[in-house]
Amino acid sequence: MTHRVFIDGAAGTTGLEIADRLKDRTEFELVRLGDEQRKDSGARREALNECDIAILCLPDDAAREAVELVDPGSRTRIIDASSAHRTVEGWCYGFPELLGQDRIANARRVSNPGCYPTGFLALVAPLVRDGLLPADWPYTVNAVSGYSGGGKALIERFATHCDIAFRAYGLGLNHKHLPEMQQHAGLAHPPVFSPSVIAAMRGMIVDVPLPLEAMDGARSGGALRDALAQFYSEAQLVRVQGSDEPVAELLLHEGAEAWDSLDLWVFASDDGSQARLVARLDNLGKGASGAAVQNLNLMCGLSETAGLHLPKF
Template identity: 70%
Template sequence: MTTRIFIDGAAGTTGLEIRDRLQGREEFELLVLDDAQRKDETARREALHEADIAILCLPDDAAREAVKLAEGSNTRIIDASSAHRVADGWTYGFPELIGHEKIAEARFVSNPGCYPTGFLALVAPLVRAGLLPADWPYTVNAVSGFSGGGNALIERFNSHPDIAFRTYGLDLDHKHLPEMKRHAGLEHPVLFAPSVVPAHRGMIVEVPLHLGAMAARPHSDSLRQALGQFYAEAPVVKVVQDEAVSELLLHNDAQPHDGLELRVFGNEGGWNARLIARLDNLGKGASGAAIQNLNIMCGLPETTGLRL
């Protein structure tokens, strides 16, 4: 028996990648609307009601509208927007942190954001373990390929090849802040400094820490070991324990990848640390995460169809 899937917003970057990954998989039947129908409310409502699982790849307001259109159906929903990441009644779709069983049983799953995926993968397990304090003023420095901004930002970078670097979120009120605070179990919002470089895909998320100023004075080696233990059975997340590198790179020709790579760098003595996550903003940061959650919701091996 196949599972009927409707991707609402299949023309965007995330939707296109999800559709590409699902085509040819015999477990699924894709419900597809043509260009005229995909903006027609009646056609969308019918598809949302006909589907077993709908994946929303829409702006936040449109995602909320889609959930209302699905009312009265039994359709399960994966929302790739940020509309429901801290909403009551929604399960946060980060199986390594939330638990696979919760996602398997959920009707409404909210896909994590790309930047929060890196931050939460690094910080949430360490706060839970008591190695990092929940009341620390955390800073996040992050850089992404321009595809993370959707079609408008892709067009901007492609049409203005002189753009070398873009920093934004300068009002200090980025939409990812509630998500990072809630799911890391923090007492304060993080100070988030996102930026974009002229590469299509790829992302580095960094959390610098002055461990020596913390009351418990944790050592960088302890953080690395704890992350390794936490993700020991996670096929999508890799904690690098012993690789000595002097730099981390993003490449213009990077291929799609659904894994998440975590590193902890410490100075001599271990009292300063840089926690760094590297991922594909369109992979584990978006489409890959949606496919992973879809697999779990359908009782399939979670890595089926992933590029690892």
Template identity: 65%
Template sequence: MSIRVFIDGAVGTTGLEIRERLSDRPEIALVTLDDAQRKDAAARAQALNAADIVILCLPDDAARDAVAMIANDRTRVIDASTAHRVADGWTYGFAELDPANANRIATARFVSNPGCYPTGFLALVAPLVRDALIPADWPLTVNAVSGYSGGGKALIERFEQDAGLAFRDYGFTLAHKHIPEMQKHAGLAYAPVFAPMVTRAYRGMIVEVPLPLAAMPGRPSRAALLDSLHRAYAGSALVRVHDDAPDELLIGTHDAGTDRLDLRVFAAADGSQARLVATLDNLGKGAAGAAVQNLNIMAGLDPVAGLTC
């Protein structure tokens, strides 16, 4: 029997990516609505309640409304919005976050898809906090650059219509909506200082966490940091820890559409400083790929079915 999946918000960037990944899988039966039905509350409610698993690709308030429209105790939900990433009763859908999280996702009814920036940050930081290489109360900063597709339709249109727009630095209120999930799911006492940026590339992302090792308790070495990350992601098909330290990292068009998450540790020759760096596709492991991975896990399928490893 096929698994009935309804993507609520399938016309947005993430929703379209998810639908494309699921459209040719025989074990998945997509519940679809035409343009008129998408705007009809009764039709949406019927689709939400008919599905085995619903994937919400909606603004936060609309995602909350969609959950409230589910009137049964059977339909399971993956929410790709920010609405439920730190909410009680929701399982955080980052399967590799800790050794038990995939099992939590497998049995959960409500799963919140991680944000793209937090995916890179948490992959780097959470294991190191867990292993006490980074103190939970350390004042962390995170710098990240994303392709403009992560900003949704309005930002995509802005970049594609304004040829002179090369770079966007933002988040100057220091209250970016991804910060609470970074703090909570890394187990941090204080929110990190987050500096997000957007560049003139459609997709791709680099997330970086600088560490002043000489000032940190125990002065952790690059080898210790790498060992912690290797142990955290041993056997993962999607998260790769690299031992190399190239002179530069580039995100090119060949990275588009992948679901990998690549992690590296760069360190000064004297071991006094380090830069933790994650590279990923913001629409892959940072959005649609993560949603498909969570769907696979919840449905008891191969976790990487339909993904590019």
């Protein structure tokens, strides 16, 4: 069976990466619009209602508009890669490893997780859910991303002003990812989030420091790692790294190839008083386009990893 897919916002960074993952897939027929048609609401409405699955790679307001263009009773199912519907009732949060593959497979409206929340939630949500970390702790998140996470404007800024090495932002402490992080981790308080950007096209590290000795009910670093390893034991795209070999550093490479998996670490001090939960992923892979294709595969009854860029585990 061939599934008709329309990428609304196909010319953007996320849309281009999704199309690249689908280009050799015979299971899909891409519905394409010309440059002028992409700006025509009538052409977009027709494409949105004639496809089997629409993938929205749009700013939030445009994504909400696209959803309104889908007629009531239409067969069209939606994957929204924007942040418009990540905490909206009636939308399925598109993180199969946390919600379960069946939830995604049977959903009509799927909201793709954000890139930073993907790392944070993969680390924190299972541990809070199982009572190994407290839900009422004021968590902090230190994270760094490749500049492609900011779309064409930030890509152009880094390309034009090549002397920029590091960019801290979100200094108003009201980043749009906060409600998503809090809700889907089941936290009493939004985390303090410190995002930044480096002079690399892709890649992301998300770091959650834990003062274990000050946290009522928190388990040891080893117990946290074992719990994550058990939680993701059957996951095909998430790997919990072992503690058998010391890790001196974690790197992001300027010329890294696309990848769609997610690596997790738990680092603990020798005296057990502190730990750091760390995730490494491609902000355009498992953090965006790869996750959208993973959800698309599940919604179409296909292999979860088909068409994805997977390093050898």
